[in-house]
Amino acid sequence: MSPTAVLVSCSELPEGDGDDDAVVPALASLGFSVSWAPWDSSFDFAAADAVVLRATWDYAARRPEFLDWCESVPSLLNSADVVRWNTDKTYLTELLDAGLAVVPTALAAPGDDARFPATDFVVKPSVGAGSRGAARFTAGADASAHVAALHAEGHTALIQPYQSSVDTSGELALVYLGGIYSHAFSKGAMLGSTMDASGLYLTEKLAPASPPAEALALAEDVLDAASALLGILRAELLYARVDLVRGADGKPLLLELELTEPSLGFRQTDPSAALRFASAVRQQLA
Ligand SMILES: Nc1ncnc2c1ncn2[C@@H]1O[C@H](COP(=O)(O)OP(=O)(O)O)[C@@H](O)[C@H]1O
Ligand SMILES: [Mg+2]
Structure with missing residues (x-):
């Protein structure tokens, strides 16, 4: 029997926002049978081999209910313990206390x-x-x-x-798959962004990026420190996104470590990133 993978979304966006489109054929090419389902639907998540959080963007107002649901799913990626820690930004003070360069x-x-x-x-x-x-x-x-x-x-x-570099240089997002660096993209300054055709929201300007060495070094330290605080190996994190800004002195600072449901910028990078993601999902089955 082929393994099953479920990409988990929310009812407003049952198949995400398009960023994960390439992940579906990539998982299928590794033999997975793939589907999407909102976390608060009647889907039988307990029966799936890999339950991958991808677009559960409505959890913030219902965090206790969401965490209960996470606990009920044995093969959740990232795990319920990781999600509990990561959905409360007070983790930033733990990383500060660990000596990292955090806002x-x-x-x-x-x-x-x-x-x-x-x-x-x-x-x-x-x-x-x-x-x-x-x-x-x-x-x-x-x-x-x-x-x-x-x-x-x-x-x-x-x-x-307030980190004013957000207005001029935006944020840099470094993506890790299975604990290993995969790719990076920049989120442009909102001041330079344009109105979406619908007139409803400002479009985020995302672009591929190559991180400078000091950004990469900080992201690596952040992943090591977070894994140590969580008592897990880096490889147990199916995905991680490290969001950096520049401090007043130009040096990178951590703004957010996204281990819950980050967009991973698959449309901003080479097509093989989706294959690396699928390969990392398969590694988690073992
Ligand atoms: N200290 C800060 N300095 C400058 N901009 C900030 C700061 N904190 C948040 N922002 C802006 O607000 C956005 C959302 O904040 P963030 O901490 O990333 O939370 P989330 O993405 O979970 O809503 C950021 O992308 C950034 O544009
Ligand atoms: Mg953010």
């Missing part, structure tokens, strides 16, 4: 007072995706009302100095 991050849990940096800064929920609940403030502004609003929803607030 300075302060936490204010419900009940705690928040202190704001002397520079422009960002306040965002520790659980969130797609920039929801994130707001930028100018130096000296009082962001207490935004913090209180996040607390009222049960969120811990993350407070970071």
Whole structure:
């Protein structure tokens, strides 16, 4: 019998946004029988050999329910433990404590007072995706009302100095498959982005990129440190995306480590990346 792989999505985008299209034939070429299913559907996930999170972009507002579902799926990739750790951005402070170059991050849990940096800064929920609940403030502004609003929803607030390089050079995303570097792409500065034809959203400008050595070195250190904190081998991570920005001194800083449902930029790289992904899925079966 051929092994089965399910790519997991959400009901609004049952087959993702197109980024994973090449993954389906790549898995099929390795003998997998492949389907898509939203995580909160009646699909029999427990029966599949590989259940691969790809486009579960509605989890943030329903995290406890999502994590319960993750626990119920034996062959989930990445694993439920990884997803639990990674869906709360307080992991950034663990990586800071481990000595990594991370965007300075302060936490204010419900009940705690928040202190704001002397520079422009960002306040965002520790659980969130797609920039929801994130707001930028100018130096000296009082962001207490935004913090209180996040607390009222049960969120811990993350407070970071605003990294203005996001406006000029954007973000660099480094993609790892099975713990091994695969490819990278850049996410252009939003200021330079254009309105989508529908007029509904700003299109993200994604482009292939070759990471400078210092970015690659930081991404490698981030993966080693995260694996150590999780008590797993790097190879146990089917996929990882390391999002870097440049600090004021031009050196790379970690903005986000995506181990849950990152877009992997398959449309921004060579077609063999989808084959590397399929090969990494097969490796996880062993
Ligand atoms: N400290 C920061 N400095 C500059 N821009 C930021 C900062 N934090 C977030 N942003 C902007 O907000 C976006 C979303 O924040 P991020 O931390 O990546 O969360 P998520 O992608 O999970 O919503 C980023 O892609 C970036 O454009
Ligand atoms: Mg992000």
